[in-house]
Amino acid sequence: MADKRGKKRSNGQGSVYQRKDGIWVGAAYVLTTTGHRKRITVSAKTKTEADRKLRKKINDSDNGVPVAAESWTLGAYLEHWLANVVRHRRPKTYQGYEGVVRRYLVPGLGKKKLATLKAPEMRAFFTRLEHDCRCCADGIDADRPVDQQKCCALGRCCDKRLSVRTIQFIHAVLRNALQQAMREELVMRNVATLVQVKTPKYRVNRGLELADARKLLRESEDDRLHALYVLALYLGLRRAELLGLRWEDVDLNEGALELVQTLQRVGGELMVVPTKTAGSTRTIPLPSVCIRALRAHQDRQIRERESAEVWKDSGLVFTNTIGRPLEPGNLRRSWHPLRDRIGLPETRFHDLRHSCVSLLLDVGVPPHIVARIVGHSDSRITMSIYAHASLDEQREALDRLEDHL
Known part of the structure; x- marks a missing residue:
């Protein structure tokens, strides 16, 4: 095709022409992500x-x-990504990602064209998330009855x-979605990686001190979940790992247990799901104190089964009083009254996991062994988030340096 000056363009170069409104348009057939060729157009103010x-x-x-075979909006692609990629991951992962897409990404960026996303648009979006009041942005107060608006x-x-932490998670979800779009060759680059967001500052040393840990073990002796607290403190097991533990995964004669599943509430339903990561699936040796606690717990559960009018055998180690999974x-x-009795009302159950890591490091266990026991994928996580050095330990180290010099 010739342009307005009559110059012939070679085959494969496409055509450039001017519309009646004065805008210049270029058109050509190019390769698409489906392997076929299609006609695309570009426009500009000048030829x-x-x-x-x-x-x-x-x-x-x-x-x-x-080029993309379809002209995706970001919102349409996110729906496609959730349905065809994230849906096959862990249920808890899908629930978290779907909530972020629905509540934040689609309302804020859903109408943007996927192929033309720009870093400044991303940066402006995350700035709004950081500074906007959610009650104002989401109209939460405006949706209330007039007499309840405050x-x-x-x-x-x-x-x-x-x-x-929430903004960081939103950024991670968007980054993962655009990374998949790159793999599908729908976008040339992942613009979310060009935008930095603040990272949360995790508090360290949230575990129990040695004296408090001993007090916890004493105070929980008469609790029907005493064995659960023993395993949490000695082995650093997560709550979901403890509640998903089955008797068939525990060998009290050999002194070991195998972690292969967790129990979680997902979308209103109690579900047994795989462990958090591949590193979380592990076999852990049981110290004698854990074996004794589990044997006593097994005896208690047998008595509960015999006295119950109806027993729903779930095969789990820790259940309610009729054998069903423990919510x-x-x-x-159980936990809140116990922590109040030992004088630690602000301590979370998850802090028992922190305590296990810190206490193991305190007695000189190498970080890579600690990471294997508690199921960390990397020993750097063990050291950066959980480990701490007390003032006494720091003072002792500096005293040794003083003696040496």
């Missing part, structure tokens, strides 16, 4: 710019970089903003 854009598309196609709808901002949230009924 030179339209020609430049068109040549770039053609050059990319000649170099094996296809803050933003009445002009008194409640200043409820997303935490740094993760119901563990608080």
